Amino acid sequence: MSALKGAYIYGDYDTGKIWMFRYDRQTGRVSDHRELLDSTLRLVGFAEDVDGELLLVDHMRGLIFELKENANADHKSTFPRKLSETGLFASVSEHRPADGVIPYSVSATQWTDGASKERFLALPGNSKIDFDGITYPQPAPGAPHGWKFPDGTVAVETLSLELSPGKPRRLETRILHYEQLAGGEDVGDQFWRGYTYVWNDEQTDAVLLEDPLGMDRTFTIEDESVAGGKRLQTWHFPSRTECTVCHNMAAKYVLGINTLQMNRDHQYGDVAANQMETFRHLGLFADELPKKKAIDFPKLVDYRDASRDLDLRARSYLHANCSHCHRKWGGGNGEFLLLATVDLPEMGIANVKPSHGGFSMPGGKILTPGDPFRSVLFYRAAKLGPGRMPRMGSSVVDEAGLKLLHDWIANLPTDTRVAPVTSRNDNVDARLATTSNALQLMQTLADAPSNRSLRDEVLAHVSQQPAHIRELFERFLPEEERTKRLGSVIRADTILAMDADAERGKAVFFKTSGVQCLNCHRIGKLGIEIGPDLSQIGKKYDRAKILENILLPSKEIDLKYRVHLVQTIDGRVYSGLLIKSGPGEIVLKEPTGKLVRIPSADVEDTATQQQSMMPDLLLRDLTAKQVADLIAFLSMQKGDQAK
Template sequence: MLAPWRQSNRLPISATWLLAIVLASPTAAQDSSKNDPPGGPVSRRTLAWTTSRLIGSPEPPPPYRVAVAFTELKFQKPVALTCAPGEKNLFLLEQDGQLHAFAVDREVTRTQIVLDLGKLHTQPISAYGIAFHPHYQRNHYVYLCYALSGVNPRGSRLVRFSTDGAQPPRIDPASAQTILTWVSGGHNGGCLKFGPDGYLYISTGDASGPAPPDVHRAGQDVSNLLSSILRIDVDRRDRDRQYAIPADNPLVAVPGARGEIWSYGYRNPWKMSFDRVAGDLWVGDVGWELWEMIYRVKKGGNYGWSITEGPQPVHPEETPGPTPILPPTIQHPHSEAASITGGFVYRGRRLKELVGAYLYGDFQTGILWGARLSGEEVSWHQELAHTPLQLVAFGEDLAGELYLVDYRGQIFQIEENQQPDRSADFPRRLSQTGLFASTPEQKPAPGVLPYQINSPAWADHAQAQRWLAIPGRDYIATDGAGRWQFPDGSVLVKTIRLEANDSGHERLLETQLLHREEHSWRPYTYVWNDAQTDAELAPTGGLDLPRSDPLAAAGRSTWRVHSRAECLLCHNPWVEARTTVFGIQSASPLAVDAAQWNQLVRVAGQTVSQLARLHAEGWLELGTPAERPPDLPLVNPTDERQSLDRRARSYLHVNCAHCHQFNAGGAANIALSHSVPLANTGTLGIRPSQGTFGITSARIIAPGDPLGSVLFYRISKLGGGRMPRLGSGHVDRAAADMIHDWIAGLAPHPAPRGAPSEVLVEQLAAPSGTARTEAITALTATTRGALALLRWLDHHPEPSLRAQVLTATREHPATEVRDLFERFLPPDQRVKRLGTVVDRGAILRQEANVQRGRDVFFKNPAAACKNCHRIEKQGEILGPDLNQIGKKYSRAQLLDHILEPSKFMEPKYVPYLLETATGQILSGLLDKKTSAEVWLKDARNAIHKVPTEEVELLVRQRKSLMPELLLRDLTAQQVADLVAFLASLK
């Protein structure tokens, strides 16, 4: 039997399927890339699928829905909706600059054009924001924000106009008075709101495109007006301005800072609003690759961009602005939202249950949320409605009633959802779905088709069998760009099974479905019972399946059945933008395209093209060959008959590219799709933006130098920073070897400094115990050396050597070294990672004792708190003094800081990495920096003084000196006591 890491994806396919697919012969498989399936009209399918029971959702309907507010009104790309003091009308601004006025009347049939901004300029403009002066009834002033096309140093403009005061008013274009300009291009922000203080607040973006992120490094640079919310006085004028800067603006006294800034560190603060009762300013900031953020803004607040994107580091080495980085009030991963639109705190009367709640939504998914705060904490947060809208803006009328603006042209309101709850009708067992004629035998129902793919993703030795179900005799259509369009009711099915290493016992674990309904793919998972007779629908949040021997021999004691939200991290909507029609999706298929399906298969004793067969039998419309974009088929990464380059690129495509492409969630600015030329992937010779893991001269891919390549390191380790980060908890040894050899064969860079000596590696084979011990010690002193040791251990599995290495690395002080060897430990001896075993709520609910917590702080060696922190003149002073820490943070915040110390670091305690000209790497707090020397204080409180001329690199790090696993040996009770003690320090 093949070793588990060499197993292919071959699986038996039901013999009852009339034209069963089996893998082609080796010769046929090698020639699959030459196949060019014919096009033309699709045939009528012989067998129809008529047994589907997959209708609706297992979840109850949301409590609210949306309805058109003004049925007769339709606009072109609306971007803002507002009211004016004392006016009976609403005002809607379109992107091209037309400003409409209309009565707040459901029966209104027409609007009046108040102004056409586009006629004021010879070049195209994009309008963003509008605000009427609080004293509009006296001065008739209205302010608009728009941007000229292209990159222009004065292209973003705040302009004041005067109206004639009529009902509805008209604006005299000649009254235009430019108040403020700043650079345009990319993210412009452009929202305008008058605050309860009478000052005008203006949002500005980073003036960058989607990628690369923050090209101007504007987010933390307060010497310009970008990435900020500005606050100005439009009723007064300073000597050289058309406005005045309020004296109490937070950065007025900061040297070099623009006094207009109220808060900063935003990427694209698209919409903001003031709570008309509490006066709070709320803003929605459109994120980059992973997160969407909502902030309740504080004076002088720094919201992190582009050092962070919410909780995710982006440019961690950048110098922060003059105030500490603050966390989001609310954050959404891209599995839930992809382009957040800030809303309003509802103060109307129609929806009594929502009064006082902040309501906001997402442009991409159409989801509407509500949230309430208690102090600084979110006390209630709920999905309110799933809408078909591209939510570009919200607006209020004078009565505080809320409106939702759809970018496609209409205005909506929220109403209670009267739809009956039919969630109980959704199949709770796999046998009820209508997909299988015999569920235990995995025998598909008539009209359900097995299919094969070229390149399966790594799944911890598990294998998968796949089926396609399309209702009736419908088929997959192809648009003009060659993208596949599935009809509603389509289902993609994948059953995952695991075979033990030596017993031959096989177990069905889960069957995953992607079900297309209402133009959206929805993920569901069914978990197989112990008797292997049927599978039950998994809960929304997923679950961990315990595994007993012999299955645990594959290296994991549990099997993770992912939550529906976790499914969407890989099956994200940005994938479908490249493969099928992209609309408002919540999921996308993977491995469902020509690159995966273009292979030769055996059907009824003949070798045929799978794509041609699907076309001929009425499953797939291909179009003509001339209409189809060329797409070289992927290959199985384990197929050594294929070129090393195609194997490596296929592996990266199926395991990495669904996140590492435009907007799909990979924080590194790289594109790993196999169709992207290697030189354009953003990996070759590029310094990593997400950490070097202590590797000297680290690059994402260092051609010719795999030990200096972060890509190779990440797929070789367990723990934090491992890739793939979801769907796998076991290192793919065969893939790691392949990627190593591929990188080694790329055109090399100059020999890296500090590389481990070949002599050291060769000493591992020496019979002398002393020589071997010295070699292990020297190699584990650096990450490069540890990688070299890991490869030797993989290819020379001598038990005594492995035991000696594990002894040296099990408690190694450097996590980047320790994580490489953790996979050799039995599952029950591995680190129980944060997030899977720490129940924050349970710790905070536990009865705690302050005195016991004091003992944990000062006496417990597992916590080691006093080694870095001082309380009551006891302890060291490497980290912050904690004498009054209870005044600064709540118990929940203290626990978060203990468990995830790198999440929020005060600027004074941000560590730096220093690399010398000789390749030495030092890490610690920046104690002193002069023109002559750099002083670093390391974790042992020792000072390292390095002459400036010897400093090759000095960069900020995103990892705190406080270890994230510091409390792994404490009980939940001890942690609760420690938090109580710290909270008492006031």
């Protein structure tokens, strides 16, 4: 291709994306940098043929492809731009599925800012599901098997929000489309594409969202519990890239269509029946299920049902909302498991010190049995801003879910040597003086939503408190009075055009709760060196490149900072940065900074990950000004001590 002569070409194994850039040796800068194509290839190498044309080596199919110019590049794709063009609905305006599209429901629904959901599954032709047919990646502690779907499967989810009581408005329909790749499941033969269709105001159709950053829209909601009877809520419509963060390989891609979630009754018109038994009756499984009734299979419970066991409810809640990341290889930086299939002692949270900051909570653990106010897990679910969980997919605190976590933690067997937080001081400033007491005061407000005088008094005092305290109470403010954070739609050019203060950026780097840059990076003698040392980052990159590296941490990863997996002959798997690989041992550095030494004789296999240890959308809970200040501070680091 003559158009690419002199250009550097590179690609990504996980996404199949291929980029090009040109380097101007005279200016020492990149003069052109763009994405060429988004393919389904699992790229492992490039080559040239005898004519100098570029060849692509695909690991999955075991084939070599030639890169050619698309003669139809200017032609619009035939991919359906409207929901009505997908064939999934007999009537889109009535939201009535087409024949063969199967409605389903889940036991424990994921919290999505108060939205209700309708779900459907479409299998192509007479194809069938391989029950519990996905076992990789294994061994992974507690990870349940997944259902293996036929090529062309489509999973559908429509989300609606009540803008006035009893009147839901459809916001979006999310679609996951499965394309099976060649090769075995041990190398990841699944390719799921996510799409978002945004419903029009007339509720007659939905249009494909094509903005790579997604989209935000603010709605007015009638709510008698707030002053004036109305409140604002900003809804984020996810981009295709965001879909893959939760729908990842470790979580078996499809989060809701599996044994744990599907083993429940669904209302089919006038008849309620167990979904797994119904699927069996319809012949949707490739093989007969094990000889037992559906009731004997494992399952989650509806955590909203107060009649169910408290422990089962809380564990189901954590599984549905957190476990797609917080499992082995799920992408969560915390080294613990929030799967319902793992017993509490093996989850790695009870009485365990948090590795990513304790938010000034003396004696705080990830989970302190018997004491939610010394539990960082509870704190993160209660707050807005940096460090909030879940990190994606929600910007509104789940009040009922938070109360469930509070009650569960409070009722766990406790170490009686540690007295629980029980401050009842009537002085508001005194109750805001520590994170634990502030958490307790926050819970008091949540338990008494009609006590507006107490709420107003607390909010009047909290504005002068440190950020980690203020952010606990921010949800009690109207949305228009809250801190305006970046969210998932981050425009780099807007940030780079802002006036910035490097001194304030220094505070963001070293002191901002939830971001915790210094937990992985060192500047001068400060911080921990797990990721790259940033003492000379300003000499190496300009402001735009520094920001790009933070926004897209997996786009370019230095070889020595790639995550390595090591599997031993007894089935254990370790992950971390490769510190040493010699004839006697392999040494990995885990995200916590701990060194793991593995005798070479015990190693069965090794692999290198394409995903950065640094999480995506790390900046979403900062303001644009904070990010601009941070970039200004980093751009000044040119070899001296932290400036």
